[in-house]
Amino acid sequence: MALEKEIETYNRELPKLLADEGKYVVIQGDHVIGTNVSYEDALKSGYEKCGLTPFLVKKIQAVEQIQYFSRDLAFECPT
Amino acid sequence: MPHLTFNLGPNLAPTGPVMNIFVGVSQPRAIALRGAGHPIPPPALIRGLIDTGASCTSVDLTILNQLGIPISGTAPVHTPSTQANQPHIANLYDVSIVLTHPLITRTFNAVPVTESQINHQGIQALIGRDILAWCLFSYDGSAGIFTLAF
Numbered sequence: 001m002a003l004e005k006e007i008e009t010y011n012r013e014l015p016k017l018l019a020d021e022g023k024y025v026v027i028q029g030d031h032v033i034g035t036n037v038s039y040e041d042a043l044k045s046g047y048e049k050c051g052l053t054p055f056l057v058k059k060i061q062a063v064e065q066i067q068y069f070s071r072d073l074a075f076e077c078p079t
Numbered sequence: 080m081p082h083l084t085f086n087l088g089p090n091l092a093p094t095g096p097v098m099n100i101f102v103g104v105s106q107p108r109a110i111a112l113r114g115a116g117h118p119i120p121p122p123a124l125i126r127g128l129i130d131t132g133a134s135c136t137s138v139d140l141t142i143l144n145q146l147g148i149p150i151s152g153t154a155p156v157h158t159p160s161t162q163a164n165q166p167h168i169a170n171l172y173d174v175s176i177v178l179t180h181p182l183i184t185r186t187f188n189a190v191p192v193t194e195s196q197i198n199h200q201g202i203q204a205l206i207g208r209d210i211l212a213w214c215l216f217s218y219d220g221s222a223g224i225f226t227l228a229f
Contacts, residue, residue: 002149002150002170003150003151003152003153007153039189039191040105040106040107040188040189043105043107043108043151043173043189044107044110046107046151047107047108047110047111048111051111051115052111052112052115052117054149054150054151055151056151056152057151057152057173057191058152058153064154064155065154065155066154066155066156066157066166067134067135067154067155067156067157067169067193068132068133068134068156068157068158069130069132069133069134069137069156069157069158069205070130070132070133070158070159071130071132071133071158071159071205072158072160073137073156073158073169073193073194073195073196073197073205074195074196074197075156075167075169075194075195075196
């Protein structure tokens with residue numbers, strides 16, 4: 001799975017990150033790079049600090065918001 | 080508010096409210112690519128279905144791969160095929176989206192979109208409510224017309 005390490009880091013750090021709930025966190029590997037108010041600012045920060053290497057941008061939420069689609073999207077198999 | 084009106088007549092019901100949009104790398108990624116001396120892939124002109132049943136926008140994976148955009152997030156997703164309490168974890172990609180109009184363009188610099196495989200349906204994107212949140216959308220089925228203002 002892509003960004004597996006970053007998602008592990010997010011889940012581990014979530015209790016602390018919830019102080020900034022609603023903001024967007026940037027994570028690379030084990031490291032929390034920072035938080036930003038908007039998605040665009042978080043992306044800017046991620047590309048500035050990580051360059052073109054992969055990083056995670058995620059909205060900090062106690063309960064993750066589910067996205068809904070009324071049609072199937074035929075996602076790629078994650079394996 | 081600039082608006083686009085499409086008269087599809089009797090084709091509106093079978094095809095749905097479909098319009099061309101440009102999808103490209105996000106502005107922050109374009110800056111990073113330029114800074115690293117890499118070329119910025121030109122935005123792709125694709126057919127998008129305005130889908131009020133989609134809470135966020137989704138783009139066909141072939142387009143995302145063509146633009147060389149890496150995964151930058153994940154989101155739980157429910158579709159008609161997912162089980163209750165077992166959402167699919169979809170990959171997210173950061174893109175820019177441009178709605179074009181003869182007088183003005185509306186650019187969304189950074190939008191997280193889910194991947195999909197919908198090209199076989201004759202569309203490459205579902206334009207979801209995250210984009211519609213900034214628009215006025217009118218669907219006149221009896222006249223075969225839809226309008227998008229932004």
